[in-house]
Amino acid sequence: MEEKHDIFNELEIQDLSKQNKEKYYKFVVYGRPGTGKTTSLTRENNALVLDINEDGTTVVEKGLGVSIRNFNHLAKIIQSLPDILTQARANERPIDIVVIETVQKLRDITLDQVMKGKTRKPQFTDWGEVATRIISMYRFISKLQQEYKFHFAITGHEGNSSDKREDGTLFNPSVTIKAQDSIRDAVISQSDVLARTYTETDLIDGERSTRWIFSVEPSEDYETKVRHSPSVTLNNKKFENASLSMLVDAIRNGN
Template sequence: MNTELNILEQLDIQELSKQNKEKYYKFVVYGRPGTGKTTTLTRENNALVLDINEDGTTVVEQGLGASIVNFNHLGKIIQSLPAILAQARNNGQPIDIVVIETLQKLRDITLDQVMKGKTRKPQFADWGEVATRIISMYRFVSKLQQEHKFHFAITGHEGNSSDKREDGTLFNPSVTIKAQDSIRDAVISQSDVLARTYTETDIKDGERSTRWIFSVEPSEDYETKVRHSPSVTLNNKKFENASLSMLVDAIRNGN
């Protein structure tokens, strides 16, 4: 029996029920500007926000943030994530999620790096290198998540997507996160949650009230998904004024 347990440990074979309960998730969240993408993920002030080519996010009151200036800057932070998380937690700052804003800006700084020293316009091979670098970074972060106990999210804008037949015609049009096809497909395929954010407005007694929605509801028009254990039932896949802990609890335990 001890030999069997040792083999399981040596080969990193885990009990699935325990693994599901302790899993740290990868989120891809898209929506129009001002629909609460970052707010939902950082509402509990426990995020490290990596804001690319901006002066820093203004929707987070506490937590940690960095204004990313180029691909190398982002790479150094990603490589140093274990040390960053450990120091933040030792300083009393809980960091439970790392957020990159946005997938479009990540693509731009990666392309800048790939094209550095080149005077021509980007070609097919250059875009392939961009996709490869982003996917490699995404996989690297994924490998850190369980050991260092953090969720990971990438936000982005809405964009149109469709499948292509052999003759080049398009079908199955839908709205999803806006990105180059190879980047989008790889990031979505490796994510646990693909969600759309939007707002709903009600008018009662002349007063207008806005609700911020985080949705993983199946839709013919919008691409969404959520991975969870077969034993978990998600009766409500549309979350109002959501927070990270609310979402994680629902995925792990149902609602």
């Protein structure tokens, strides 16, 4: 009997309903210092944190972390993710998300690598090369995510953004992740979730109570986004004391 020809497999055509339920996401999370960016992503102690140019994050009690020295060190870690994740899980250290801190530091070490051996100041083409390298890194990580089953996130400080008219005047001002335009656009376009963290303080019986908010709620002032299946309804886009599993469950199944 002639073997049945499976054109779906041959052409890599996927069942989108199944793909959406099993998707691993890319997060961009920005906010002021101390608003819970890293805490939200690592609360469940299942993160590998790549902390650039620092001695290591202090807000993660468990999980894995590495202090990134330079761009080549980061590139080696990223290329070794399959082996790192496999060994971590074999050692009963569940790693469900890889976090880079921060986009500003990623920009700095990438620019250092691009400018290596050059004595002039960075030019437009240099910043373009920085953005290209960051996009390449994102795409490489994307190819690994489904096979090795991990989410990916990058954090950053918040800053002002706006579009520019032909005469140089600005319009559509908003608050978003702080980075050069080309880098910010590259990071956001490659990601599934763009979220802002902030705190809200209530006065209860004379005592101040602080709530940590992870928000993908549409706003005229703050840039956010979340990609999810059209069949999923997100009624609440503000998450209090968020965790990775809480966020992923809401994106996959609604709330």
